[in-house]
Amino acid sequence: MNLKSLLARPFANYIYNKIAKGMETAVADQQHILKSLIKSAINTDFGKDHGFSNIHNYEDFKKQVPIRDYELLKPYIEKIKEGRHNVLWKGKPIYFAKTSGTTSGVKYIPITKESIPNHINSARDALLCYLAQTGNYAFTQGKMIFLSGSPELDRIAGIPTGRLSGIVNHHVPKYLRGNQLPSYQTNCIEEWEAKLDKIVEETYHQNMTLISGIPPWMQMYFDRLMEKSGKKVGELFPNFNLMVQGGVNFEPYKAKIFESIGRKIDSIELFPASEGFFAFQDSQTEPGLLLNTNSGIFFEFIPATEIFNENPTRLSLEEVKIGENYALIINNNAGLWGYNLGDTIKFVSTSPYRIIVSGRIKHFISAFGEHVIGEEVEAALLKTANEENIKIVEFTVAPMVQQNNEKSYHEWFIEFENLPANIDAFKQKVDNNLRAKNVYYDDLITGNILQELKITQIRKNGFIDYMKSIGKLGGQNKLPRLSNDRTIANALAPYITQV
Incomplete structure (x- = not known):
């Protein structure tokens, strides 16, 4: 075991124990987060427009803050893009995550200094839970890849702007930089197939131990590797033992991906988005993803059948039921309020609160x-x-x-x-x-x-x-x-x- 693995072990156990304790206080944590969010944003434009000074509990909050999608939040976003401070959240964002919307065109999602730990630490916590539970530290000794967007950022009103995966790339810890592939230059290639060819070239002879990304694009990477080598991915990379995936349901891709690898390996599923990192797989034995209940996000849940109603039922965490299909609504420390994410989820457990992603409202x-x-x-x-x-x-x-x-x-x-x-x-x-x-x-x-x-x-x-x-x-x-x-x-x- 190398030095990096030795240092990871106590930190993994510390984080895992902290998460385990958080499972028991999820409801109280959510209540505390709501109060903290309101207090922090009371003097923002949004807080003043929605009477945050008169909100004392969740019932008050529901009366003052309606459900919104990006289009309804857009006037506030435009103010930020004009250079205004204290609009949705105190100060101004440190990033805009740029993402494509189905009906809204390009969306600009604010990320603040308070919300960036949610994006960075959640993926870390998922890996540390895996380490603590399995004792498999082997992947820390090889090369790791995340198939992501370009890390090159533009600026809007002085705010660095780009794809979330590119933003996160700037926050990879220094101790992992030596393990990270592909190179920064390759990650900056915009044309996907040219980028993929370069990734194959850079990784082909490496000791790859962890590969992560969205499943269909991981499959494209695997296909190119097999075309080049004539070998299964698991044979080409004999120490490849952990896959991290998210963005879509893994199940439809699972059989073909494992066939391409040629053997069964461990995998970790994540539920990230430009708006926040909502859940991650904390266990290799229990179903579902652990909801991120203490990471700056207050969650609400609307029965999916009511999402288009004028006054849908809005539930907090303690009111949810196993097996019900809910539209996921978020309020966070980046200034998204009553924000309809567009995803639907189901709880597979409420002790602790674990979910599966069941689809998209518009799909x-x-x-x-x-x-x-x-x-x-x-x-x-x-x-x-x-x-x-x-x-x-x-x-x-x-x-x-x-x-x-x-x-x-x-x-x-x-x-x-x-x-x-x-x-x-x-x-x-x-x-x-x-x-x-x-x-x-x-x-x-x-x-x-x-x-x-x-x-x-x-x-x-x-x-x-x-x-x-x-x-x-x-x-x-x-x-x-x-x-x-x-x-x-x-x-x-x-x-x-x-x-």
Whole structure:
């Protein structure tokens, strides 16, 4: 064991014990954070506009602060971009995290000196929990990679501005800099495929022990490595023993990624976003991600079925129930207030508070009243794929509204690693599994309102080429699992396999 590993052991145990104690005080911590946030922002423009001086508890807060998305918060953001201080939070942000919005175009998410530890320490804590629980310190002795956006930052009103992963890159501890790959110069390459080729070149002969990133782009990296070497990734990197992933549900990619590695290795799942680092996998044996209840964020939860209501039910942590689908609302020490993140989660445990990410509010199909969500289509497809020993590369689902009295249906666009022996039988199983997950969809099929789903095959690398065509290949970009219209479906026409 080298010096770095020896130094990591006591720190890992210290952090792990601290997190374990925090599991028992989560509700009290949340109450304290809300009071602290209000007190700190009482003299900001937002605090004055929303009567923070009259807020004494959560009930007061709900009356004074409405739920907002980025568009409704944007007027305050624009003030900050003009150089104003004390707008959403005291002083001004130390960064803007620049991210692409579905309807808002480019979004500028403030990060303050108070909120930056949430982004930096949460990933660290996830690794330290892993170290403390498993005693596996081997990965600290080799090279580590995070497939991220460019660390080069622009400035808006003097505020450094860039992708969150690029911002975080500037905060990698010095003691890990010698282990970090790729080089700064390579990370600055904007064009994803050119960057990927350079990453392969820089890492090919290295002792890689930890690889992290968004699963579809890790898979692209693995594919390039295997093309170059003719070996499985685990053979090329014999000491590669830990993978860290986040950004999308890992399950649809899991089988193919582990096949590319050639052996089972440990993995840690994270739930980060430009707006905050919300949860991380703290255990290799328990399901779900531990909610970050003492990291400058006060969470609220709205039943997902009510998110578009004028006055939805707003719940604090102590009011949530296991298995319910909630829209995640955040209030944080960067000045996001009643902020509708757009993600939905479910609690798998309330002692401690562990969650799974179930989908996106805007990523659903309810063209016929079925309100199918991402978690349901992923579960239906994966159950079938596992039973049939089929590996899925990527997929998305859209409604097909038929004319002339023909029955409508859900169209599944799937890129297969290996084709089912009987595609019709495979389709039937997926449809049955989705019906078992969603009673409304089942009713529509039973009532002959909808016909069973149809599968449209996407050619090899078709989704990669589609993402490239819209300028969203690589980095933190993700393909929506579900759409409630045909925009993506129509754009996929050039990538369909002709059978």
